[in-house]
Amino acid sequence: MLKKIISIVFCVSLAACANQNVTQSDSECGLEQLMLGVSCIEPDLDEIVKHPLGSPGNPVRADGPAGQREYLSRLVCTNGEPVSEFKRTSSAGMGPWGFILDSYVVLCDTHQGVIEHNVYLDLYHKGYRETEVAEGFGDIML
Structure with missing residues (x-):
């Protein structure tokens, strides 16, 4: 088997x-x-940078599942608050770096209610720690 x-x-x-x-x-x-x-x-770096960070065309690179969680926990919502929750929803096909992507839903509590963001991550980048903020978020804690 x-x-x-x-x-x-x-x-x-x-x-x-x-x-x-x-x-x-x-x-x-x-x-x-x-x-x-x-x-x-x-990877076609010129093509990757044409897409917003956190999209399928430019996924956030991370060092394994722990690196994915670490990155998502550092995101700051546009209202200045840290994300309230995130959860892996699925695998999302082959990414531009040649690896299978993970799709996460990330929640931000705002005065307008809960806002959901989809963030795509690639966990096959040993030793890499992303310092840029994914699209839809206000900042990232370094």
Whole structure:
């Protein structure tokens, strides 16, 4: 059963790499690289910066799930208050860095009621700590 699951994941990862600008040969772009956090594509930095931070085209880079939570907990809503809550809602497909994205809903309590923001994060950036604020928020605590 485990071999079947690994085979399926390997095939999916190869298909994802085939749809991107491959920087390694197909035989080198597989499950092992994805598990090690090695992307199969060369990211188009000029294209990424055209999108707002926190969008699918420019996800917030983070160091694992803990890095995602750490980033989201540092966001400040436009009313100057810290976010009141955040929750991972789903995986959101392949991102521009070559990894599967996570989608989070982030809540801000305001005088106009609760405002929901969708923030996309990429958890495969070991050692990276984002210092810029995602679109829709007022600031970020450093």
